[in-house]
Amino acid sequence: MAGNIPxxxxxxxxxxxARSEGNRVVVGVTQHAVEALGDVVFVELPKVGATVTSGxxxxxxxxxxxxxxxxxxxxxxxxxxxxxxxxDPQTINSDPYGAGWIIELEPSDTKELASLMDASAYGDLLKxx
Amino acid sequence: xSRRTPLNEAHxxxxxxxxxxxxxxxxxxxxxVIAEHEAVRNAVGLFDVSHMGEIExxxxxxxxxxxxxxxxxxxKCADGQAVYAGLLNEQGGFVDDVVAYRFSAERILIVVNASxxxxxxxxxxxxxxxVKPVDRSDDYAQIAVQGxxxxxxxxxxxxxxxxxxxxxxxxxxxVAGVQCIxxxxxxxxxxxxxxxxxxGDAEKLWEALLEEGQQDGVKPCGLGARDSLRxxxxxxxxxxxxxxxxxxxxxxxxxxxxxxKAGGFIGRDVLAKQKxxxxxxxxxxxxxxxxxxxxxxxxxxxxxxxxxxxxxxTMGPSVKKPIGIGYVPTxxxxxxxxxxxxxxxxxxxxxxxxxxxxxxx
Numbered sequence: 001m002a003g004n005i006p007x008x009x010x011x012x013x014x015x016x017x018a019r020s021e022g023n024r025v026v027v028g029v030t031q032h033a034v035e036a037l038g039d040v041v042f043v044e045l046p047k048v049g050a051t052v053t054s055g056x057x058x059x060x061x062x063x064x065x066x067x068x069x070x071x072x073x074x075x076x077x078x079x080x081x082x083x084x085x086x087x088d089p090q091t092i093n094s095d096p097y098g099a100g101w102i103i104e105l106e107p108s109d110t111k112e113l114a115s116l117m118d119a120s121a122y123g124d125l126l127k128x129x
Numbered sequence: 130x131s132r133r134t135p136l137n138e139a140h141x142x143x144x145x146x147x148x149x150x151x152x153x154x155x156x157x158x159x160x161x162v163i164a165e166h167e168a169v170r171n172a173v174g175l176f177d178v179s180h181m182g183e184i185e186x187x188x189x190x191x192x193x194x195x196x197x198x199x200x201x202x203x204x205k206c207a208d209g210q211a212v213y214a215g216l217l218n219e220q221g222g223f224v225d226d227v228v229a230y231r232f233s234a235e236r237i238l239i240v241v242n243a244s245x246x247x248x249x250x251x252x253x254x255x256x257x258x259x260v261k262p263v264d265r266s267d268d269y270a271q272i273a274v275q276g277x278x279x280x281x282x283x284x285x286x287x288x289x290x291x292x293x294x295x296x297x298x299x300x301x302x303x304v305a306g307v308q309c310i311x312x313x314x315x316x317x318x319x320x321x322x323x324x325x326x327x328x329g330d331a332e333k334l335w336e337a338l339l340e341e342g343q344q345d346g347v348k349p350c351g352l353g354a355r356d357s358l359r360x361x362x363x364x365x366x367x368x369x370x371x372x373x374x375x376x377x378x379x380x381x382x383x384x385x386x387x388x389x390k391a392g393g394f395i396g397r398d399v400l401a402k403q404k405x406x407x408x409x410x411x412x413x414x415x416x417x418x419x420x421x422x423x424x425x426x427x428x429x430x431x432x433x434x435x436x437x438x439x440x441x442x443t444m445g446p447s448v449k450k451p452i453g454i455g456y457v458p459t460x461x462x463x464x465x466x467x468x469x470x471x472x473x474x475x476x477x478x479x480x481x482x483x484x485x486x487x488x489x490x
Binding site: 042065067090 | 161
């Protein structure tokens with residue numbers, strides 16, 4: 001199931017999304033990821049100030065049955081984390097592209113954004129998976 | 130290719146997310162594990178448990194033969210009564226955990242885990258002294274109807290007087306016109322029934338329960354909710370919490386082992402010795418007091434040393450806490466004892482609590 005794929009986001013093959021906001025980038029997981037995971041019950045977030053690397057793990061998302069790694073779409077520094085997820089991780093299920101955002105980054109190289117998939121390419125990936 | 134229950138098509142029509150479960154194509158969830166879990170706690174849920182195995186002993190001597198194989202005592206049961214029991218190996222470990230139904234002294238039905246059915250049947254054939262077991266698994270489909278509204282729902286669909294069928298009792302009769310064994314048993318901690326019927330009737334019964342149960346808020350439920358519901362009750366799951374190398378006493382299931390029953394049972398002597406000497410490890414329930422979720426296989430640490438292992442764990446949807454079950458040395462088994470669970474290399478603090486985790490009013 002493809003789920004909802006907003007046009008204004010960039011995507012990774014591990015089903016994270018990235019949204020550019022000025023010199024920052026907000027990161028979350030896609031509706032497809034959420035549907036595959038089921039009910040999210042726990043998110044292990046990085047600390048503000050942590051350095052993340054594109055394609056490398058930055059956190060963990062757990063559903064009722066499975067533990068999955070979260071991979072950073074970009075390299076950079078974590079400037080905000082969505083602390084509200086500690087009390088209500090199911091926000092990721094109900095609003096994966098909005099209130100269910102996970103971290104906000106200050107990318108070290110904004111050009112990396114261009115290397116991510118656009119909505120159409122991500123849609124193709126889901127269709128072929 | 131996974132095996133399919135008679136309800137496979139029905140699960141697909143309902144949007145069930147199908148997974149391979151011990152060789153069976155089963156729904157893990159339809160919409161949401163948490164929503165299905167809550168439907169069972171607050172209203173009523175249906176589970177397809179047709180993959181379970183049924184092994185029958187019938188004819189003169191059936192009771193005596195079956196009773197020697199299981200740890201509990203069917204000779205103390207009335208006809209129409211069922212017991213939870215173990216099949217143990219010579220070391221007191223579990224071959225399986227089962228429910229044994231006494232229809233009469235000449236007909237006993239033992240319901241076994243799907244994953245163990247062939248092993249159990251071979252074991253019973255090898256150890257039965259007297260009546261030979263018959264594998265009747267293909268003759269039964271099974272639907273569990275569980276939740277506070279389950280009894281009312283099933284009662285509306287059967288002329289049988291279910292007020293006379295108390296916990297761990299069963300009767301036979303039509304439900305929605307389908308001939309069933311109607312058993313007041315389950316694996317969720319809620320009241321309800323397990324209905325056994327002919328495979329060809331299962332879909333009719335399932336659809337009728339869904340339709341009649343609409344007014345009760347019935348939901349079809351998958352294996353995900355079944356697991357979180359049973360974990361909140363600390364009901365053992367074979368392969369996780371009980372297995373062939375932990376004894377029934379270590380698992381806290383001494384209450385299903387009647388050491389003094391006439392004829393005894395396989396593994397009895399090991400348990401009697403262990404009971405006299407005390408066990409070295411115990412299966413306990415714990416809550417995490419740090420952040421994370423305990424999962425099957427995670428190490429249990431005390432002062433940095435590995436002393437045990439988590440056998441089951443989840444974020445309990447009703448208790449709203451990360452809860453787990455695991456084996457620990459006896460000195461750490463008392464309520465209030467503390468230890469760490471290693472989660473992705475990090476020790477997370479935990480405390481032993483009284484079980485079941487879910488306290489019912």
